[in-house]
Amino acid sequence: MALSVGSKKIKTAVFISGTGSNLKSLIKFSKLKKSPISINLIVSNNPKSKGLKYGKRFKIKSKFFNYKKKSIAEKKIILELKKNKINFICLAGFMKILSKNFIKSFKGKILNIHPSLLPRFKGLNTHERVIKNNETYSGCTVHFVNSKLDSGKIILQKKVKINKNDTPRTLSKKILIQEHKLYPKAILKIFNL
Ligand code: GAR
Secondary structure, eight states: OOOOOOSSOEEEEEEESSOOHHHHHHHHHHTSTTOSEEEEEEEESOTTOTTHHHHHHHTOOEEEOOTTSHHHHHHHHHHHHHHTTOOEEEESSOOSOOOHHHHHHTTTOEEEEESSOTTSSOSSSHHHHHHHTTOSEEEEEEEEOOSSTTOSOEEEEEEEEOOTTOOHHHHHHHHHHHHHHHHHHHHHHHTTO
């Protein structure tokens, strides 16, 4: 199914695991007239995600799914997505890998943000590895999700300069500021807006 923008905004779910700062920036963006998406559901695999507070604050339905058994969690998530007529998914710091079947059922409709200049530094502990490798630049990437980790088609990237005294923590902070701008931009781009 192709993505299309009619007069109504596309019902979107944001998947999180932690702080949810990208979720917050996406909620703010979704409220703008120019946004093609509305955020109607927040999914978390972690009941302690700080990001879940944004569900309460912005009155968006939020649900925790227990990932002890991934296949069961995914089945429950798919039911919830259908129930809420969700047609688009933004992964925002979601630290679980979606199954091939899940991705197939939302083909071309799942985006992810990753805190590196993909295809470099896929996977976890990105900032630690970037600093250990003495890189002079890092950044962030918004991409479509396919069945290979952090490998789907790249939509947009933003470069960030690394200073000599940067630590994984300071780098993460600098990159997050750019992530909050890049995700909305990438959404506008895929809808040709
Ligand atoms: C972000 O930096 C995001 O790019 C990263 O987790 C952080 C979540 O922050 N995602 C990944 O590493 C995915 N592999 P947030 O919860 O404040 O949005």
